[in-house]
Amino acid sequence: MTDVAKLSTSGTGSPEEVGVVYKIPVSDLKPHPLNPYHVRNDDAMQELAASIQKHGVLVPVIARRKDDGLELIAGHRRQHAAQMIGVEAIPVLVLDMDDDDAIIQLVDSNIQREGVLPSERAWAYKLRMDAMKHKAGRPTKEDEDNSPKISANFRSDDELGVLAGVSGDTIRNYISLTNLIQPIMDMVDDKVISLSPAYAIAALSKADQESLLDAMECEQVTPSVSQAQRIRKLSLSGQFTSEIAVQIMREQKKPIKSDVILAGEKIRKYFPKSYTPSQMEAVILKLLEAWQRKRDRNQSR
Template identity: 45%
Template sequence: MAKAKTSITTENRSGSAADAAAKEQRTEMPLSDLHPFEGHPFKVLDDELMEQTVESIKQIGVVSPLIVRPDPEGGFEILSGHRRLHAAQLAGLETVPVIVKEMDDDAAIIFMVDSNLQRENILPSERAFSYKMKLEAMKHQGTRNDLETTSRQVVGKLEAADTIGEQTGESGRQVQRFIRLTNLIPEILDMVDEKKIAFNPAVELSYLKPSEQKEFLEAMDYAQASPSLSQAQRLKKLSQEGGCTLDAMCEVMNEIKKDELDHVTIKNEVLRKYFPKSYTPKQMQDTIIRLLEKWQRSKQRDMGR
């Protein structure tokens, strides 16, 4: 929805609490009248949970109504219920229950973010963009209130981030760190969602220029490794100093990490191919040690010849 939209005017508002309540009653609405919230940061995935939702809707319908607001350009914008709408479409429904609320753009953004943050599993990219949207809406509300009541101080970035953090159980600084992820190019942000790149290194990588981030993907592919926090911090420093070239990034990414010096990890499914199913992890370890000792003695004999 275009930001040129304005809040509902006093003339459009009901003059009584009864009329306002009536406007928010549950009603059935054609799916064709509904459209997603512009810039909706939460992904609607065709996963196992979606399949379960579709089957539930086929059996008992949509139990919880969608929350929508009127769109001056036509139809209604969804504030809460994007997954339910998609499931209803897959289930073959023509209408869904909705509750219509009248909100201005800032209030709508805050409502949309808050209603979606109640979900259990939220991706880092979803938190990043939803926190950013809410932060900007809160700042805009603070600016408008400051214009209307000159005694009020404008809401600052950290103050608003602290407020968001209190509502989500995080510090204001952590909220700002999530927002930093919105500076990542889509390919790297997808890797963060897929846990191919850890959160803390990703925050440091967000300070790289987009062109440097693209070259970083080449360096990461060349090294066949994900960056540690210290490596990402060095890349950030290289970028700040103007020396973040592809060669420099490859050199950093090819370094052996400290944890790699201390640990060797072999996946269980790889080991299991070489042992009877009845073997316990202890038996597997003992067998590996015996074989390594035998190999070492063999190498020592070869060197003594």
Template identity: 40%
Template sequence: MSKKRVVCSSKDYESGEGIVLVKVSELHDFKDHPFKVEQNQELFELRQSMEKEGVLVPLLIRHNTDGDGYEIIAGHRRKAAAIWAGMEEVPAIIRDLDDDQSIIAMVDSNLQREKILPSEKAFAYKMRLEAMKHQGRVDDMTSDPLGPKYMENNRSNEQLARMVGESVTQIKRYIRLTKLIPKILDMVDRELLAIRSAVEISFLTEAEQYELHAVMELEQCVPNISQANRLKRMSQQKCLDMDMIYEILEEIKPNQREQIKIPLERIGKYFPADYTPAQQADLIEKLLKGWAQKNRKSNVH
């Protein structure tokens, strides 16, 4: 494969922040990077674009604090696409940022993506709020997000809510998801488990969550919000075990009960015009009851 052309802007940057070419082999992922890089259609299209036009947006990196090379702050997908395209070097901007500054820049750059998984939002929101706290700009936001109310001046949550277009309550729910075991969090990402139910489940102990996941896998079912809340309360009362999990999950949910639906055009003509749906249902039940009684009497004779 021929060497790919690297394209980058000639714009002048502040001293120490100019664009340089860096070997891909010297680039290391950001520690605890919460955003997944998957070899999917989007990455394939990015690879094609980079093969044709080069890397139009330089990566943002800093010197690796744990060893040689550099740590990526923004550009993990561009690095993966460059490797896929066979590139050996990519343009990058090197900045001297501390851990908290790097976390904020890393999270903010990724929150602009069109599609973000719940697990990605969960850890990204948590990391950003903790970084803001460390910088001494806001109050402590890292305690239980669904516990007692925070101090009134909870500016960090409000600031983040405005930035990402989420409600403060929803941000707290996402952060609570970081308490889930990976297998259950993956179910949330795959839209097999509702976020509200997952938040309730997050209050279970790790051992209880693994037992719950085993039951969900075996029975091919998930708890609704009401059942998840009961699991949470049983856990808090120290009386949740495998048998209780089975008992709760085996309950028939309202949307699972069998129903007989008869189109109104089939039976509506037999009711008085002023009959309400409740009166129609009562009459049907009364007629069926009379039919059943008559049928039982005829069977006796």
């Protein structure tokens, strides 16, 4: 490794070394095994790769020393973009940090980035909250399950909400999504199921989620918020079955309004003053029919 620079801070007049930047082969950096953020070859990745091609990696990635080498903490997207365009080595800020600090740095490095998926945000919040609890000597989720009395005294979710700029309820709701089975989590990420019904579905047991998934696939629909809340209530009371899932999914949802309203003052200028609204409507429909016939002819050529 080639020493590039030393970073220091000087709050009291005496510099304190916080880490060293090295130029390190991209292939030597091992991704963090708990990284909640996916590296996607989307448009943003193409833009990042183009920027690195032109300017290089301007901001060093962050890694920590492990017994088997260097573990990447922040900068997985930069590493991937560099690999895409054949960059062999990138600047790396090497820090000494324990597992909890590594998780906190990992989560915070991307949580405010645009395009973070619900599943990524859910696992990021959970990882960070568990790390906060562990650092403070507080019980983890497993400890809380075994000791509800202890759990009531600690609200790391509210503390994390303050740090993240959201409410504690938002943190709790997102973390609940980590209980979803993967096919339903994928539907949430793909915006097939919105967040509000997803929070309710997350309270279901894995078996009940499987039953609901089968019903959704059978009927080709997803539950509304009210339906998801009813399903949650039935599941928690032990009354939810696969038959009930199909029955609820067969309920007709309120149709989405498809009316198009054209303001009279916007279209009046195209018609004789003597035309009534019904006459204008008839003309518009005839024009649309002629337009449709023309499109059909063009498509058939």
